[in-house]
Amino acid sequence: MNFKDFLTNIQSIRNYEDTNVESFILSDIRAYLGEINTTVGREKGFSLILFENGQDVFKKLEGVGGYSGVMIKSPHYIGLKLYNENAETEFLGAYFMQSVVKKLFEIELGSCWINIRNVPCNVKAELLNDENGNINYILALGKADEKALKQKSSSLHVQNISTSPYGYKIIEDKGIDNARLAVGEIVYLNQWGNEASYDELENRGIADIFFYVRNAPSYKNMQPCRFILKDGEAYLAILNPENIENYVDAGIMMYTAEGLAKDLGIPSKWTFVKDNDENKEYKVVAKIEL
Template identity: 45%
Template sequence: DHEIEVYGAFYLQSVVKKLYDMGLGSCWITVDGIIPSQVERLLAGQPGIIQHLLVFGKPEKKDSKGDKHKTIVNCDAKYEQDPYGLAIISTPDESRLSVVETIFLKTWGNVAPYEEMEKRGVLDLLYYVRNSPSYQNAQPCRLILKDGYGELCVINPEQEENYTDAGIMLFFLEGLAKEMSFPSNWHFIQDDSDNAEYRRVAHFDL
């Protein structure tokens, strides 16, 4: 059920945020392929399914020498680093998709120009939201800007983990929208189309 996957990821990411506020590190573990007897043992007789485990603890300090990641500081933006514990990073292989690769205007595939996003006042918000973590850095989420709202979509909708990534992005989108005084209301979209390229996941107000 894609709705359960989206909301489950959204609320589990809220736990990650609480752990971060407590100075604890955390890590999602995907349990695809776990054998039924292990599932039964973990559920301890309670009904339900298990898709992910969350491991947390006190992180060790790492030597920063040789670390290829670096924090991006955008001096023209209000937020140099988002308030949800996600470092805005860059890598030498430029593994992160750019804003114009992930944001469309009104229709799928119609690239949203920087000027249009600036005119709508959403460029900073969308710049940071695109850095939401995703499984194996696949970055499956795309945003379609409409008039007064947007739609979150996932590419390759046959891949279940993409809906988990959408839930995580919605957590960052809602939180950052609140911090930046945008409306932060969103709801799940049940897209039953047969579109193999992408599916809509959520409607959010802007």
């Protein structure tokens, strides 16, 4: 599937049909998770686990997980289990969890990230059957409730705020807090704060990447990620690096940037970066060849 189409059409689904996903589809999902765990997760300190009994998970997290204690009910969940507290592990786990989101979208299943980082440890231990490791995020999944989805879609509108390629923002009726940052606000040229012009990005053949990468989800839509273009590479940085959740957002952002680059035929090899400089407002967390 074209990555741009995925970004344009994906929605975070919070309402699901009260029916289980077919067993052969669950087997396919389980095999996909197993492949990630075997090829990457085991070495890097994370694993993705399928909770088939969604009702059991919902009961454990009701009142303590979800959004402001309102837990999202779905027939199944996928958990991101971590075996250490390294920022790189959070980054990589999120990268591969977002690949699961795309996998589910391609087989016409809805999904939604749920942050359970602040759920009591004893509750999370119950989810993991007291096994080693920790779990800070789960993914709700199932068949979307189409009636609820249509109601949500009708609450959104597109506002053309200028004639520039930056000018289209998705704005909810409740205000502009959920609007995406403009391209120039997230992409810098050569150094921090030097906003890249659209013409410059277009001349480099990468304008589409950064126009659409803004649709990458982030916790509470805080949008902490920025890019610095330098010497044929894009350095992915985060604001407020003391907030570990921003490394999760960065992992999702890298998965998104890589997918958009590959749409354009760019190999887009990327690596994680350990930035030990404590004397700045941001940290570089990864770089990708563009």
